[in-house]
Amino acid sequence: MPPRLDALLDPLHAADIADLLEQIGPNQRRDLLALWKGGVDGDILSELDESLREEVIEGLSPGELALAVQDLETDDVVDLVEDLDAEGQAEVLAALPAADRIAVEKALAYPEDSAGRLMQSEVVRAPSHWTVGDAIDFLRSGITLPDQFYHVVLVDPRLKPVGYVTLGRILSSRRDVRLRDITEDSFRTFHVEDDQGDVARAFERYHLISAPVVDDDDRLVGVVTIDDAMTVLDEEHEEDILRLAGVGEGALSDPVLATARQRIPWLIVNLGTAGLSALVISRFAGTIQALVALAVLMPIVASMGGNAGTQSLTVAVRALATRDLTRSNAWRVIRREALVGLLNGVALAAFLGLATMLLFGSVDLGAVIAVALVVNLLVASLAGTFIPLVLERLGVDPALASGTFVTTMTDVTGFFVFLGLATVVLL
Amino acid sequence: MPPRLDALLDPLHAADIADLLEQIGPNQRRDLLALWKGGVDGDILSELDESLREEVIEGLSPGELALAVQDLETDDVVDLVEDLDAEGQAEVLAALPAADRIAVEKALAYPEDSAGRLMQSEVVRAPSHWTVGDAIDFLRSGITLPDQFYHVVLVDPRLKPVGYVTLGRILSSRRDVRLRDITEDSFRTFHVEDDQGDVARAFERYHLISAPVVDDDDRLVGVVTIDDAMTVLDEEHEEDILRLAGVGEGALSDPVLATARQRIPWLIVNLGTAGLSALVISRFAGTIQALVALAVLMPIVASMGGNAGTQSLTVAVRALATRDLTRSNAWRVIRREALVGLLNGVALAAFLGLATMLLFGSVDLGAVIAVALVVNLLVASLAGTFIPLVLERLGVDPALASGTFVTTMTDVTGFFVFLGLATVVLL
Numbered sequence: 084m085p086p087r088l089d090a091l092l093d094p095l096h097a098a099d100i101a102d103l104l105e106q107i108g109p110n111q112r113r114d115l116l117a118l119w120k121g122g123v124d125g126d127i128l129s130e131l132d133e134s135l136r137e138e139v140i141e142g143l144s145p146g147e148l149a150l151a152v153q154d155l156e157t158d159d160v161v162d163l164v165e166d167l168d169a170e171g172q173a174e175v176l177a178a179l180p181a182a183d184r185i186a187v188e189k190a191l192a193y194p195e196d197s198a199g200r201l202m203q204s205e206v207v208r209a210p211s212h213w214t215v216g217d218a219i220d221f222l223r224s225g226i227t228l229p230d231q232f233y234h235v236v237l238v239d240p241r242l243k244p245v246g247y248v249t250l251g252r253i254l255s256s257r258r259d260v261r262l263r264d265i266t267e268d269s270f271r272t273f274h275v276e277d278d279q280g281d282v283a284r285a286f287e288r289y290h291l292i293s294a295p296v297v298d299d300d301d302r303l304v305g306v307v308t309i310d311d312a313m314t315v316l317d318e319e320h321e322e323d324i325l326r327l328a329g330v331g332e333g334a335l336s337d338p339v340l341a342t343a344r345q346r347i348p349w350l351i352v353n354l355g356t357a358g359l360s361a362l363v364i365s366r367f368a369g370t371i372q373a374l375v376a377l378a379v380l381m382p383i384v385a386s387m388g389g390n391a392g393t394q395s396l397t398v399a400v401r402a403l404a405t406r407d408l409t410r411s412n413a414w415r416v417i418r419r420e421a422l423v424g425l426l427n428g429v430a431l432a433a434f435l436g437l438a439t440m441l442l443f444g445s446v447d448l449g450a451v452i453a454v455a456l457v458v459n460l461l462v463a464s465l466a467g468t469f470i471p472l473v474l475e476r477l478g479v480d481p482a483l484a485s486g487t488f489v490t491t492m493t494d495v496t497g498f499f500v501f502l503g504l505a506t507v508v509l510l
Numbered sequence: 511m512p513p514r515l516d517a518l519l520d521p522l523h524a525a526d527i528a529d530l531l532e533q534i535g536p537n538q539r540r541d542l543l544a545l546w547k548g549g550v551d552g553d554i555l556s557e558l559d560e561s562l563r564e565e566v567i568e569g570l571s572p573g574e575l576a577l578a579v580q581d582l583e584t585d586d587v588v589d590l591v592e593d594l595d596a597e598g599q600a601e602v603l604a605a606l607p608a609a610d611r612i613a614v615e616k617a618l619a620y621p622e623d624s625a626g627r628l629m630q631s632e633v634v635r636a637p638s639h640w641t642v643g644d645a646i647d648f649l650r651s652g653i654t655l656p657d658q659f660y661h662v663v664l665v666d667p668r669l670k671p672v673g674y675v676t677l678g679r680i681l682s683s684r685r686d687v688r689l690r691d692i693t694e695d696s697f698r699t700f701h702v703e704d705d706q707g708d709v710a711r712a713f714e715r716y717h718l719i720s721a722p723v724v725d726d727d728d729r730l731v732g733v734v735t736i737d738d739a740m741t742v743l744d745e746e747h748e749e750d751i752l753r754l755a756g757v758g759e760g761a762l763s764d765p766v767l768a769t770a771r772q773r774i775p776w777l778i779v780n781l782g783t784a785g786l787s788a789l790v791i792s793r794f795a796g797t798i799q800a801l802v803a804l805a806v807l808m809p810i811v812a813s814m815g816g817n818a819g820t821q822s823l824t825v826a827v828r829a830l831a832t833r834d835l836t837r838s839n840a841w842r843v844i845r846r847e848a849l850v851g852l853l854n855g856v857a858l859a860a861f862l863g864l865a866t867m868l869l870f871g872s873v874d875l876g877a878v879i880a881v882a883l884v885v886n887l888l889v890a891s892l893a894g895t896f897i898p899l900v901l902e903r904l905g906v907d908p909a910l911a912s913g914t915f916v917t918t919m920t921d922v923t924g925f926f927v928f929l930g931l932a933t934v935v936l937l
Contacts, residue, residue, distance in 0.1 A: 397755035
């Protein structure tokens with residue numbers, strides 16, 4: 084069987100094999116790996132979801148693991164081991180050649196999510212006084228070059244990066260041209276402790292392909308490339324979209340129990356906030372008893388507020404992530420959202436008020452629900468924008484908690500204003 | 511004043527200037543542009559949000575516009591004009607040199623969101639029999655090269671791409687090495703009509719830097735580079751996150767009225783579905799009248815279902831976007847989500863049921879709300895996974911409509927099961 088398995092799997096890209104392993108069930112996966120574990124290489128391990136990675140690594144013998152990781156660049160090894168438990172980490176590190184192990188350990192000493200962990204330490208650099216000919220001779224001299232590189236980084240005698248030259252420019256220039264005369268405007272450096280998300284967004288914003296990373300002494304210690312930045316951006320997007328929905332980190336291949344545990348925290352919070360709404364409603368039990376139509380209509384006011392709040396919230400969270408919403412335009416955006424909430428509130432309230440009047444035969448009831456809807460949509464827009472801004476200012480990820488806060492706000496406001504007004508006007 | 515303005519703005523990157531224009535208000539923007547419109551170049555126009563781009567282009571004279579766009583690569587011009595109205599498009603096209611105009615018109619003839627619109631038509635290609643020396647001599651011969659390129663694409667005599675070589679490999683190889691002997695494994699081509707989103711995800715999945723694009727005859731017509739793929743991915747993420755929240759396309763710099771109009775469609779839909787919930791509740795008016803505690807508790811059941819449904823929904827929409835959820839594992843995922851919903855439903859129902867018994871002094875009421883909660887969380891998980899899968903199968907973007915569908919489902923189920931059970935058990 085194994086030879087036939089090899090014939091099927093060998094032509095596939097590592098990403099596709101990782102995908103296959105993620106899509107089949109745990110039993111099939113165990114069987115497949117038992118038959119084929121000799122085929123698992125570092126690229127496949129790199130592509131696997133974290134949860135599976137640990138499982139697969141545990142199934143490999145130290146020798147197989149050493150063989151699998153030896154061809155990886157150090158930044159890929161760092162990415163591979165940083166989320167493993169201590170035991171798995173030690174196992175992979177022990178499998179590396181000494182020089183690589185030191186590079187990986189150095190990278191792991193930088194803070195999580197820092198540029199230092201993202202960069203590759205293999206950099207092609209040249210003294211800034213070199214010519215194109217010097218660079219070409221150096222590149223041809225048989226030194227070990229990174230798998231992928233796009234620039235030659237120029238450094239001063241203290242190893243501070245002072246510019247970079249694209250390989251295309253080197254190839255198309257005469258040998259006597261000085262490198263410092265053909266550097267690119269796009270050049271910018273990052274610090275080892277810069278946040279990976281900030282680095283990735285700078286790549287997108289300024290259309291960078293690679294960028295040197297420096298340490299506290301401004302010395303060149305590595306280079307971040309665009310493919311790594313792209314992966315970071317994708318992870319940040321995933322985090323934003325899942326956090327907004329109150330879902331913890333996880334993958335489709337996680338076991339049921341682990342997934343249930345990831346999801347329950349925000350459900351518990353929501354149970355608490357729903358209890359708050361129930362408390363508000365219970366204060367008006369007498370009013371509802373007297374006019375049961377209120378119980379029929381009150382979820383409409385709450386739901387519309389929740390919907391409008393989620394709209395404002397999502398726009399604000401996204402704009403904060405892309406840095407389109409900043410301290411300098413926060414008030415303008417809040418004002419704008421309030422106006423949008425007010426406009427849509429008035430338009431929808433006119434319709435809902437009229438429909439209520441006709442269906443329930445009560446002008447007063449129609450007026451009450453219309454006013455409650457306008458108030459709630461205004462509150463929703465304000466809360467949807469204001470709460471993520473406050474969380475951001477407090478250093479909390481605005482996507483993390485805003486959803487529950489905003490719908491609590493709109494539920495409580497919706498029930499309170501509608502039932503309160505009804506108590507005053509209708510009883 | 512203008513000289514001082516120039517001194518302030520000139521050192522900024524085009525992306526930062528575009529950002530500044532987006533962050534200030536419409537009046538300030540008009541004033542700033544009146545003083546400084548000579549400084550607006552093609553790069554700044556490219557970076558601007560679509561809504562502002564039109565405004566700024568309208569403010570430029572044909573001569574100023576021609577000057578602004580003449581230095582752009584054709585793919586940037588395509589990106590610049592494809593969303594302009596016919597008048598604005600004609601104005602920019604007229605400002606281009608004839609050769610560029612033809613290339614742009616050709617790209618615009620490809621379908622929207624196709625690789626043909628994303629690619630740049632400037633490609634560095636070489637016959638597949640060339641050596642490294644041939645390639646270097648060709649690149650040094652003074653031909654016009656694209657601003658950025660990372661590979662030399664090898665073509666056969668009929669212009670079909672057969673491989674590519676990185677510039678790093680060319681630079682580090684001897685002159686007599688044949689290009690076909692140092693090609694990269696990562697090589698893959700796209701068709702001009704391939705969807706941009708699919709192309710961008712392939713870039714991320716297979717760690718591509720650039721990829722040739724071919725026409726129906728398999729001839730090389732252009733190349734897509736990773737920075738463009740990164741922009742496409744970011745736009746897709748934005749679309750997903752905003753659509754899930756029922757927000758139409760738009761930017762923070764859009765006028766209030768336009769934003770209100772973008773947001774109201776889903777609010778209207780939500781009004782309709784909230785009406786449906788109200789209809790369900792109204793059927794149980796008698797029950798509520800008899801036991802007003804039901805009105806107090808019913809929003810809890812609905813809100814918990816909405817929350818759990820949003821969790822499943824978001825995970826499913828994200829997994830569909832990343833192609834982690836496919837036809838082949840759909841049933842496994844549905845089963846998994848159902849189990850997760852059931853598990854969390856039972857855990858939360860035990861707590862909520864007990865709390866209700868104690869607070870309201872009724873074992874029956876506690877049992878009713880517990881059962882209703884379990885049913886609703888199960889329905890929520892199933893609907894949250896199933897609805898996006900169905901929409902995807904129907905060719906509709908699953909992020910577009912699922913949110914409202916799912917919460918309607920959980921609201922209606924929550925109210926119906928809770929009030930229905932209460933009617934049967936408690937009255």
